[in-house]
Amino acid sequence: MSLNLAMDVLFALGLLWLGWQVAAGRTLFRSIVMFVVLGLLMAVVWSRLGSPDLGLAEAAVGAGVTGAMLLLTHRRLLQIVPAYRGRPLKLRSMLAAPVGLLSGLMVLGLGWVMLDIPAPASTAGDAALAELQGHDVGNPVTGVLLLFRGFDTLLEMAVLMAAWLGVKMVQPVSMPDVAEAPAPAPILNVLLSAIVPSVVLVSGYLLHAGGSAPGGAFQAGAVLAAGGVLLALSGRLAPMYTPGLLQRLALVAGMGVFAALGLHAVPGGGAAMALPGTWAVYAIEAALTVSIAMTLLLLFMGSGGARRRLP
Amino acid sequence: MNASDFVHVLAAAALFGFGVYGVLIAGHVMRKLLALNLMGSGVFLLLVAIGRRGDGALDPVPQAMVLTGIVVAVSATAFALSLLLALYRKTGSAELDDDGGEDGL
16 A cells, blocks of 8 residues: 555545544534534645645635634524533434434445446546636636636625625524624734734735636635634624625625626627636636625624724 | 545545434534535535546546535535524524424533
8 A cells, every 4th residue: 555545545534533523523512623623634635636726725714714603603602502511412312323324325325336437538627628728827727617617606606695695684683782892902913913914915815826826716715704704703893784885895896897707798799708818817806806705704704794893 | 446536435425424414313403514514525525536537637627616615615504504593592492303402512
């Protein structure tokens, strides 16, 4: 067994153990922490599979933003009923054994079927790679996202928007009391003034690099949102029921720019989603970054809008 | 299919299976959500692992789909967490069924 394969097996076993802890861990808090660790391990596995784009996205979105959301919700649940802290989850449902058995059988069946899928003679990926030869977009994943699967990416922004609308709708019930004054912490100001600008810098780099190297709007947007999450957790941003004008613009920027540039050729009889050039790819990516960051931040805060709060 | 892809495909199947078990058995809605995300991770892993087969050239299409999937998963999770908070505030319970309410946090 080569070292590479041994590492793959080791990571796979790690994924399985963490997955089991998530599905059947003793306490909910433990499950959440294991889920975050699972996300980080997934990021490593993506990199090993040769996909640093996915590794970046998983680390920032899957482990980072989702993990922060889960932990914050867990804390809010405890605030509502403090007696539940650390109480073990009882999983001894009468159905646990039969469901576990059937799930195990399903895993075997799935594995058997999935290993049996024949390798196709030619794939859409080959066609995409061949088509991208003449383009300036050097990162094939960015190319596929914007040039070949533009509708997917556009509608993904619609999904983000729909999720935000849903969060905004239930906000009066889920978060009736939004004011939560932060404790004064001098060291926090120093840390924030160092971390937040570098977060913006990293996000800008990821956006710029996305044209030719691993990175892109999703990773950049997620990192930018993480900066916002930091500000929200430290009390610099307070939730509001409705977003201000600037926030509304940020929320729709991605969809708006993408739709406008995607439809620009239609009046002249051109194809929808045919972009006018490489500059359009960068323009859309930049707008998507702003929208993804804004939406993820508001989703994290569980609110329709946000406002600045001075310490 | 080489041995490394074999390992990843089986891991994907197992993650999906754990997810199904968790969704069906967990009492607490938040754990059901975690398990749903686990199922998603399994599917993502399968897509990329299968896309890697053949001559070794990386297939960008499954990667782009998984990238989209990761963002959709996080937005759906955020909405679900909001609904969970609303449910909890309304009923004081984070479970969907009412057979005893054994689960806490």
